[in-house]
Amino acid sequence: MMRTVSIGMVCLLLYGILILPFTAYLKNKPFVEKLGYIPSVAALKIVAADHKELVAATLVLKVLMYFGGLLAKSDAQVTVPPDYMSMSRLLHGSVKLDPYNMDAYYFAQGFLTWDVKQYKLANDLLDYGMKYRTWDWYLPYFAGFNSAFFLKDYAAAAKYYQRAGELSGSELSRLLAGRFMQESGQTELALVYLSAMVRGERNPAVKKNYLVRLNAFKEARRIEVARDRYREIRGAVPVTVEQLVADGLLSPPPKDPYGGMFYLEADGKVATTSKFAFGGVTGNSSKKSGVPDERH
Amino acid sequence: MKHILIITMKGIFRDRVFQGIMVTACAFLLIPALASLSMRQVTELSLTLSLSLISFILLLLAVFLGGTSLWKDIERRYTFSVLGLPLSRQSYMIGRFCGTALFVLLASAVLGIAAFAVVSYSSAIYPADRPIVWSTMAVCILFDALKYILLIATAFLFSTVSTSFFLPVFGTIATFLAGGVTQQAYEFVNSPASKSLSPLVKKLAAILYFILPNFGAFDLKVNAIYGLPLPVDGLLLTAAYFVVYIGLLLSAAAVIFSRREMR
Numbered sequence: 001m002m003r004t005v006s007i008g009m010v011c012l013l014l015y016g017i018l019i020l021p022f023t024a025y026l027k028n029k030p031f032v033e034k035l036g037y038i039p040s041v042a043a044l045k046i047v048a049a050d051h052k053e054l055v056a057a058t059l060v061l062k063v064l065m066y067f068g069g070l071l072a073k074s075d076a077q078v079t080v081p082p083d084y085m086s087m088s089r090l091l092h093g094s095v096k097l098d099p100y101n102m103d104a105y106y107f108a109q110g111f112l113t114w115d116v117k118q119y120k121l122a123n124d125l126l127d128y129g130m131k132y133r134t135w136d137w138y139l140p141y142f143a144g145f146n147s148a149f150f151l152k153d154y155a156a157a158a159k160y161y162q163r164a165g166e167l168s169g170s171e172l173s174r175l176l177a178g179r180f181m182q183e184s185g186q187t188e189l190a191l192v193y194l195s196a197m198v199r200g201e202r203n204p205a206v207k208k209n210y211l212v213r214l215n216a217f218k219e220a221r222r223i224e225v226a227r228d229r230y231r232e233i234r235g236a237v238p239v240t241v242e243q244l245v246a247d248g249l250l251s252p253p254p255k256d257p258y259g260g261m262f263y264l265e266a267d268g269k270v271a272t273t274s275k276f277a278f279g280g281v282t283g284n285s286s287k288k289s290g291v292p293d294e295r296h
Numbered sequence: 297m298k299h300i301l302i303i304t305m306k307g308i309f310r311d312r313v314f315q316g317i318m319v320t321a322c323a324f325l326l327i328p329a330l331a332s333l334s335m336r337q338v339t340e341l342s343l344t345l346s347l348s349l350i351s352f353i354l355l356l357l358a359v360f361l362g363g364t365s366l367w368k369d370i371e372r373r374y375t376f377s378v379l380g381l382p383l384s385r386q387s388y389m390i391g392r393f394c395g396t397a398l399f400v401l402l403a404s405a406v407l408g409i410a411a412f413a414v415v416s417y418s419s420a421i422y423p424a425d426r427p428i429v430w431s432t433m434a435v436c437i438l439f440d441a442l443k444y445i446l447l448i449a450t451a452f453l454f455s456t457v458s459t460s461f462f463l464p465v466f467g468t469i470a471t472f473l474a475g476g477v478t479q480q481a482y483e484f485v486n487s488p489a490s491k492s493l494s495p496l497v498k499k500l501a502a503i504l505y506f507i508l509p510n511f512g513a514f515d516l517k518v519n520a521i522y523g524l525p526l527p528v529d530g531l532l533l534t535a536a537y538f539v540v541y542i543g544l545l546l547s548a549a550a551v552i553f554s555r556r557e558m559r
Contacts, residue, residue: 049472049476053347057334057345064333100518102336103335107335
């Protein structure tokens with residue numbers, strides 16, 4: 001009996017010694033490794049048996065945890081580029097298992113557009129979801145926003161917004177189709193969209209992500225207002241943002257929450273060196289390249 | 297047969313299986329917290345987790361109660377004393393099956409009540425966009441129970457031919473996995489995507505499709521989770537399929553068991 005107790009005590013001691021380095025190892029495991037690799041959807045369908053919805057929800061939560069972990073790292077001044085390809089693969093896999101899973105569409109919409117710039121892929125996924133979630137106005141609303149803001153396909157956007165309006169029963173379609181279906185309303189469109197996303201979001205990591213982007217667009221909008229005021233007063237387009245600050249039209253000076261610098265393109269459109277993404281700051285050479293989607 | 301049914305139920309309770317289920321059901325308490333991790337469908341996730349937990353517990357019951365019930369009686373030589381009474385082997389086996397099936401129904405009712413409580417709680421905290429259709433949820437749990445009763449019948453069939461618990465337990469698990477994908481496999485071999493498959497494989501897949509139980513029809517989770525309308529005609533067909541298929545399995549099991557040599 002004493003011998004068994006002694007062995008048990010030794011095992012307990014060894015466990016105490018082992019558990020700390022073991023936990024540290026798991027905590028510091030590379031992120032990509034943490035997100036892991038999943039078998040093909042066909043294999044998952046077989047293994048999941050009658051728990052396809054559960055497996056789909058697990059995949060979405062896995063991506064969400066991973067992304068939340070990355071944001072926590074960025075708070076600690078450690079920038080780890082997210083493995084967007086794996087995130088996309090997992091979310092696409094989850095909707096193949098459960099085509100009704102709203103979390104997957106919602107989260108994919110969040111990063112496939114702003115971060116990965118795969119607008120077509122995002123809308124294809126939303127179109128796929130619309131075939132199943134026939135009652136949901138969010139999906140056509142997202143697709144409408146992508147069409148108008150990123151793809152500049154106003155005809156498609158109007159159709160999506162029309163559908164969203166019909167499903168929601170609100171004045172959404174008229175409001176969005178009428179007010180924002182023009183180039184000049186792009187920043188305002190993004191502000192309305194992002195404000196709605198921030199309001200409806202409960203997950204702290206995702207909410208923070210939207211909030212940072214909303215603040216960046218609010219700053220861009222301030223510059224646009226100052227630019228238009230400058231044009232009214234001087235009858236010419238300002239060349240730099242600093243000009244607007246010096247003339248007292250822009251106070252306090254704009255600050256890009258992504259760490260970039262706002263500037264004005266030759267045609268007066270507002271752009272930023274960060275391209276509205278963490279780690280997106282590049283040298284002066286990129287200033288001239290001006291990605292259209294980040295100009296206002 | 298009625299006595300065997302009651303004895304089976306008593307035996308299951310005496311083995312503290314019900315207490316085991318109650319301990320496992322404590323996992324229901326974690327569901328609201330886990331579901332709150334969802335961004336847009338907290339209620340749907342709590343429904344998913346609740347229904348999957350019920351399904352998992354019923355699977356364990358079906359495999360272990362169904363797979364070991366007859367085998368244990370033969371192994372412990374209980375069958376000698378029981379079958380010495382004026383009772384046919386068929387009645388004994390059917391009684392055992394009905395007792396186990398009744399226990400699974402009882403367990404699913406109790407777990408169903410726990411699931412209703414959990415989902416009500418989650419939806420009270422985070423109101424769902426979609427209305428929760430309680431009747432669909434109840435039908436989903438009922439059909440889940442029917443599926444596992446069908447699996448118990450398969451386990452009994454395996455038990456009648458087996459001399460150890462390996463075939464009933466692992467055979468039942470294999471049947472469960474195969475029965476969940478037979479529909480997909482059948483649709484695949486009949487689609488243009490299977491052009492490269494040989495006709496022999498296609499024919500084999502078709503034969504297996506008709507022989508193996510089709511559990512896909514019993515899975516109504518997606519209807520319950522997202523409040524989708526239930527296909528009434530489909531449910532009637534599935535119920536008829538259940539009755540006929542279970543009749544076939546039990547008839548085969550009864551014939552084999554009545555001819556089995558007991559040592």
